[in-house]
Amino acid sequence: MIGAGLPQIPGLAGESKSYAERLFNFPSVGPLASADIERALVDPVIHAGAVITQEAVATIATLTKGYPYFIQEWGYHSWKVAPDKVIDQASVNLATPAVIRRLDDAFFRVRFDRLTPQERNYLRALAELGAGVQRSGDVAEVLGSKSQKLGPIRDLLIKKGMIYSPSHGNTEFTAPLFDAFMKRAIPDLPVPKTPGSS
Numbered sequence: 540m541i542g543a544g545l546p547q548i549p550g551l552a553g554e555s556k557s558y559a560e561r562l563f564n565f566p567s568v569g570p571l572a573s574a575d576i577e578r579a580l581v582d583p584v585i586h587a588g589a590v591i592t593q594e595a596v597a598t599i600a601t602l603t604k605g606y607p608y609f610i611q612e613w614g615y616h617s618w619k620v621a622p623d624k625v626i627d628q629a630s631v632n633l634a635t636p637a638v639i640r641r642l643d644d645a646f647f648r649v650r651f652d653r654l655t656p657q658e659r660n661y662l663r664a665l666a667e668l669g670a671g672v673q674r675s676g677d678v679a680e681v682l683g684s685k686s687q688k689l690g691p692i693r694d695l696l697i698k699k700g701m702i703y704s705p706s707h708g709n710t711e712f713t714a715p716l717f718d719a720f721m722k723r724a725i726p727d728l729p730v731p732k733t734p735g736s737s
Contacts, residue, residue: 570605570715579607580614589624591617598631604715608646612638647720650701659721660729661692662701665710666721667728672711682729 571579577596584591595617603609616634617626654662664681665673675693679686686708693710696702701717702710712718 571607571610572605573600576600576603576605576610579610583614584618584626587624589618589621589626591626592628594628595626595631598628602631602635606715609638609642609716612641616641642716643720643723646714647717647724650699650714650717651720651724653699654696654701657692658696658699658701659725661689661696662712662717663721663725663729665702665712666718670712670715670718672705672709675708675710678710 576599580591580596580599599610599613599617603613613631613634614626616638617630620633621627621630651659660682661678664678667681668677675686675689678693679689682689693702697704700713703713705711
């Protein structure tokens with residue numbers, strides 16, 4: 540299944556890592572608007588003589604946060620499990636575990652493996668605060684440190700495309716769902732430093 544106007548889903552498993560690595564080097568294109576998400580899912584399905592319900596479209600939009608590559612993965616895997624050429628809510632629910640495994644292995648892990656232990660700790664602390672924009676000072680507090688001390692690590696993560704700063708003193712993951720991946724990759728929070736060791 541190919542989303543309208545979006546890059547084709549890798550056809551071979553062996554290509555997935557190189558595809559994810561190319562994504563890693565590209566600037567973020569941002570989330571798609573609701574109309575674009577619907578078009579990316581509905582148009583190719585109709586073209587294939589199948590059906591996708593509005594409920595399924597809305598669920599995929601919510602799960603993916605509008606991220607183009609994630610839309611493709613959820614659409615593709617939902618298509619694979621859909622009975623009688625009808626992608627419905629049950630299809631999306633059934634496909635979701637496979638999509639998460641796919642993203643963990645072929646998208647998130649590629650990025651994670653390029654990080655130093657300190658960078659991983661920073662991202663795990665950011666993930667602990669939840670999705671969305673977080674104060675850099677709060678990340679430092681989770682790690683038992685100070686923002687100034689963690690500034691160089693934060694700068695490196697921005698340069699690597701892992702996070703960005705939407706406004707002064709704030710930090711957010713560049714890719715949605717990365718916070719949940721970090722919790723799966725590192726179940727336990729890094730041990731905060733002892734007082735005075737910042």
